[in-house]
Amino acid sequence: MSTPKLLEIACFNLESALIAEKAGADRIEFCIDYEVGGISPPIDLILEAREKIKIPVYVMVRQREGNFVYSEIEIQWMIQYVLFCATHGINGIVFGALTGENEIDLKTCVRLIEAAGNMSITFHRAIDECVNREGSINQLISLGINKILTSGGQKDALSGLEKIKKLQSTFGKKIIIMPGGGLRSENIKLLMDSGCSEFHSSALEKNSFIADAKEIQTLKQLLT
Structure with a gap:
């Protein structure tokens, strides 16, 4: 029996989050400011x-x-932001912290993990900037990180597909490798060949920062 596939939608406003849920998304990554790759939403919006x-x-x-x-x-x-999330029913946090040498900032990660308590933790595409990606993933596994969002070190997940396949083969039994970056219904079938079980997309409408319900529905159908 194949592993069930999960679809996470990056939502840059509350409207998109509501659309994504109704369209069948399994999980929301909540942030603002798509133009800069996503930053933390204000606490009133989280609530x-x-x-x-x-x-x-x-x-x-x-x-x-x-x-x-x-x-x-x-x-x-x-740390204070993570503590707020932990005490207000948020299911997980998404972060990345590096040193000036593009290695994992272990001390900062440990502090954030401690603040997170029982929330799930995703290390985001900062991993793609690491000089030693495999060694860095081993460090994240040792820290207890749950998931890694990656494009395989390339501009998008399709370009990094072969590297994502290798990461999944090497680390997939120890940590969730989640492809993300340019993931759409027209390429999801190729990315499913990675062997990964969770997938990340913003699924935006064309020339918009609002989630596209039809695109999300199509992604879910293709992942089924």
Whole structure:
């Protein structure tokens, strides 16, 4: 029997999250500002999303655009933000923290993991910037990270398909490898060849920051 496939939709506003849930998404990655790759939504929006959305909600923990090397002040903000999510019914957090040498910032990760408590943890596409991706994934596994969102180090998941296949083959029994980046209904079948069981898409309407219900429905059908 094949492993059930799960669809996570990155939503950059509450309207998209509601559309995604109704269209059959399994989980929401909640953030704002698509143009910069997603940053943390304000806490009032988190509360509204948690009240209105019944499927699991994972929240992006990224205070600003740019790199993933954080100052102590930024780390303190992230910790408080994670604690807020943990005490207000959020199911998971999504973050990435690197050193100036593009290696995993282990100390910061440990602090955020401790703040997260029982929430699920996804390390996002910061992994694609790591100089030693395989070694970095081994570190994330040792930390207890649940999932890794990756495009295989390429501009999108389709371009990185062969590398994603290798990551899934090497690490898939120890951590969830989730392809993301340019994932759409026209290429999801190819990406399913990776052997992965969870997939990440923003599924936006053309020239819009709003989720496309028909695209989400099609993705779900193809994953079934």
